[in-house]
Amino acid sequence: MNIGFVGLGIMGRPMASNLIEAGYVLRIYSRTAETCRGLAALGASLCDSPASVAAESDVFISMLPDTSDVESVLFGSKGAAKELLPGAVVIDMSTISPSATMGFAEKLSAGGIDMLDAPVSGGESGAKQRTLSIMVGGKREVFERCLPILRAMGKNIVHTGPNGAGQKTKLVNQVVGALNLLATVEGIRLARASGLDLPNTLNAVASGAASSWMWANLGPKMIAGDFAPGFSIKLQQKDLRLVQDSLQELGLAAPATSLIYQLFTRAVEMGLGEEGNQALYKLW
Amino acid sequence: MNIGFVGLGIMGRPMASNLIEAGYVLRIYSRTAETCRGLAALGASLCDSPASVAAESDVFISMLPDTSDVESVLFGSKGAAKELLPGAVVIDMSTISPSATMGFAEKLSAGGIDMLDAPVSGGESGAKQRTLSIMVGGKREVFERCLPILRAMGKNIVHTGPNGAGQKTKLVNQVVGALNLLATVEGIRLARASGLDLPNTLNAVASGAASSWMWANLGPKMIAGDFAPGFSIKLQQKDLRLVQDSLQELGLAAPATSLIYQLFTRAVEMGLGEEGNQALYKLW
Numbered sequence: 001m002n003i004g005f006v007g008l009g010i011m012g013r014p015m016a017s018n019l020i021e022a023g024y025v026l027r028i029y030s031r032t033a034e035t036c037r038g039l040a041a042l043g044a045s046l047c048d049s050p051a052s053v054a055a056e057s058d059v060f061i062s063m064l065p066d067t068s069d070v071e072s073v074l075f076g077s078k079g080a081a082k083e084l085l086p087g088a089v090v091i092d093m094s095t096i097s098p099s100a101t102m103g104f105a106e107k108l109s110a111g112g113i114d115m116l117d118a119p120v121s122g123g124e125s126g127a128k129q130r131t132l133s134i135m136v137g138g139k140r141e142v143f144e145r146c147l148p149i150l151r152a153m154g155k156n157i158v159h160t161g162p163n164g165a166g167q168k169t170k171l172v173n174q175v176v177g178a179l180n181l182l183a184t185v186e187g188i189r190l191a192r193a194s195g196l197d198l199p200n201t202l203n204a205v206a207s208g209a210a211s212s213w214m215w216a217n218l219g220p221k222m223i224a225g226d227f228a229p230g231f232s233i234k235l236q237q238k239d240l241r242l243v244q245d246s247l248q249e250l251g252l253a254a255p256a257t258s259l260i261y262q263l264f265t266r267a268v269e270m271g272l273g274e275e276g277n278q279a280l281y282k283l284w
Numbered sequence: 285m286n287i288g289f290v291g292l293g294i295m296g297r298p299m300a301s302n303l304i305e306a307g308y309v310l311r312i313y314s315r316t317a318e319t320c321r322g323l324a325a326l327g328a329s330l331c332d333s334p335a336s337v338a339a340e341s342d343v344f345i346s347m348l349p350d351t352s353d354v355e356s357v358l359f360g361s362k363g364a365a366k367e368l369l370p371g372a373v374v375i376d377m378s379t380i381s382p383s384a385t386m387g388f389a390e391k392l393s394a395g396g397i398d399m400l401d402a403p404v405s406g407g408e409s410g411a412k413q414r415t416l417s418i419m420v421g422g423k424r425e426v427f428e429r430c431l432p433i434l435r436a437m438g439k440n441i442v443h444t445g446p447n448g449a450g451q452k453t454k455l456v457n458q459v460v461g462a463l464n465l466l467a468t469v470e471g472i473r474l475a476r477a478s479g480l481d482l483p484n485t486l487n488a489v490a491s492g493a494a495s496s497w498m499w500a501n502l503g504p505k506m507i508a509g510d511f512a513p514g515f516s517i518k519l520q521q522k523d524l525r526l527v528q529d530s531l532q533e534l535g536l537a538a539p540a541t542s543l544i545y546q547l548f549t550r551a552v553e554m555g556l557g558e559e560g561n562q563a564l565y566k567l568w
Contacts, residue, residue, distance in 0.1 A: 177494035179467030187460040210461035212496035
């Protein structure tokens, strides 16, 4: 089976590499030839556009920063859609707008092409270790057909509903994660201002009703002043912007979610975009 | 060793019962005689005031709702302080003001009485199963002397610093827990409004970077419409009021913590005070 892969950033590169390791034949494209070199050495074929990737692919995977990037890779002048044959499957693993995703799926379906939205959670380390959580929207039958491919990249793989449901679930995940991160930031700020021993506090709070992945994993980094990105402020802010769009479409009030969007936007404003999301701690 | 125990509510009763089971001789007092009956049947001696409990106690434990309750039980006209002998220890396991706690400890120390502030986390089930987390402030030597008593009531027992440090750590715990709860509420509201399958969403989000005790334990209750209290809205609001006092004393900005205090206060206003803290979900 031939797989096309477009979007070879921090996440896309290790994911593509895991596919090659699992025995898939890969055709790839990137605007910066540089990023393709390692994968080419592993046997991936370099193409000069998304369309040329698509021309010989049974499955076309995209892993891109934002909605507009996916739109142009699929439907732009050198986009994949015009070259994919009926029966092909597009798997978009980017985190983008759920409503745009539903539109893309409908457009592709007119040409006999199926789509899965399959955004991931777990960051660079999850991509490298094949432990990504993958939330998948689309037809169950297509999901099951593509499961071996997804299993080459992740672990907790859940079919969450029809097209768009993967993205919707990812946005829920991002709301909860970002607010747990804010809980960690305000908790550690209070502990520090109260004069508490910080490692001791991390330990005392870690095992009860206040425990979270964010507290356990990013709390120690905040205390140590380690702001290297596992997941960046910039991308977290982008995800929360998608959430704001959804809240507006749904007419839903969510005061804490609105607050955290403001705070991440302020962090980007302050030039912290490339730092890890735990750099939210630097806001004050 | 004789132990006095005042404050036999939902938490205090199982804690006192665990002390009796561990072999301690207990003297107890409650304003409502009714609540003492079960413990008296187990062998506890009923007294008619905190002072009379204290008269023959080496260690005096209080487990009360708020700062003013602890103040009157210790220093009121029939309070414990006047009857405790030099060398006795007061262990206050209530969640109350850290700065008031420091004042109480100083006042007791003038009479040769040591104090530990030892608030707990884990709710009624933790109290029953002896799995409470206990955050302890006070002299390390006193902490170590009282450790066997604390071990009869809890599991993760951490000495967090001098008098007041137990309460300060507990407030950090309450900030983080309450905000993780709000994250769960807004996440589930978004999932429901998006038309997602809710048990599926709980499962997809539970294992990644957004995971938390609140999501795993109170998320399913919100979905099931189970608002029975493990920990009540009213007490959570009281704890967050103590946090607000500390933030003001420290001159510390904490926008999400302020928001969650407003929301819990609104929940009390709406008459939800006696329900479980997951009833925050009913606010909208």
